Amino acid sequence: MHPRLKTALVLLTLLVVSCAHLSVVHLDKKPWTLGQQETLAMRYWEFTYTSRLEDNRLIVTGTAKPVAGAVPEWATWIQDLWMQIYLSDDNSRVLAKDLRLYLPTALDHDKGVPFEFHLTPESLGSSGPLYISFGYRMELTAEKSTQGTGNKAEVFFASQGALFQ
Numbered sequence: 001m002h003p004r005l006k007t008a009l010v011l012l013t014l015l016v017v018s019c020a021h022l023s024v025v026h027l028d029k030k031p032w033t034l035g036q037q038e039t040l041a042m043r044y045w046e047f048t049y050t051s052r053l054e055d056n057r058l059i060v061t062g063t064a065k066p067v068a069g070a071v072p073e074w075a076t077w078i079q080d081l082w083m084q085i086y087l088s089d090d091n092s093r094v095l096a097k098d099l100r101l102y103l104p105t106a107l108d109h110d111k112g113v114p115f116e117f118h119l120t121p122e123s124l125g126s127s128g129p130l131y132i133s134f135g136y137r138m139e140l141t142a143e144k145s146t147q148g149t150g151n152k153a154e155v156f157f158a159s160q161g162a163l164f165q
Contacts, residue, residue, distance in 0.1 A: 023165040025092035029131040032058075032087065040134060044070050044158045045083075047134050049115075058096070058119040060085055060132065065112030075140035075156045078107045084135040085117040086162055090128035094162055096121035107140060135161035 030040045032051065040047045049062030064083060066075075081102040086094045098117040107113070137159040145153045 020164045022086075022094035022097070022162045023092050024086050024088050024094060024131075024133040024162045025165070026163065027086070027133040027135065027160060029086075029088065029092075029133040032130040032132050038132070040132065041067065042134060042136075042160060043067070044138070044160075045134070045136055047115075049132075051132070056120065058087065058121075060117045060119065061115065063112040063114050064134070064136075066107070066109050068109075071109070071140065071158075072156055073109065074142045074154070076107050076109075077141045077144050078102060078105050078113075078138070079141050079145055079155070080104070080137070080139040081113070082137050083113070083115055084161060085115075085119065086133040086135065087119050087121055088131045088133060090131070092131075095130070097162070104144065133162075137161065 028040060028042050030038055034051055034053065037048065037050050040049075044067055045064045046067055047062060047064050049060050051058055051060045053059075082099060083102070084097055084099045087096040088094050096119040098119055100115055100117065102113065138157065140156040141153045143153065
């Protein structure tokens with residue numbers, strides 16, 4: 001390949017990558033409010049949360065519960081779970097995010113899963129309101145699964161998260 005063509009391809013790739021940003025345009029979101037209890041229902045989880053400011057950080061605490069009828073009742077064991085929060089501007093551009101990973105444990109459909117996220121945006125984006133969105137990736141089973149036992153457990157899997165645009 002010609003050296004100029006290689007250089008042009010590298011520069012074009014860098015330009016495309018530098019223009020890409022994390023977006024939550026496809027996710028449900030709610031305007032960010034301080035100190036009020038809010039609820040955001042997504043396809044498989046309903047997030048009830050409150051936010052507060054502390055040491056220049058936005059701290060969001062609450063509980064995520066499986067959406068009744070969307071997550072099977074037999075899915076009572078969290079085999080793999082991560083939850084993420086996104087703070088975005090009015091163009092759905094992610095300004096800050098935080099991730100929580102959960103160890104395998106029992107899932108109580110009524111009590112749900114507690115969370116606490118810490119957000120420190122580098123900038124507040126364009127003028128306008130800020131929004132909260134959540135993401136998740138989960139593998140749920142009917143019972144605790146142990147490696148090497150040979151039993152084929154039924155698995156419920158779902159995932160929603162931000163995308164690069």
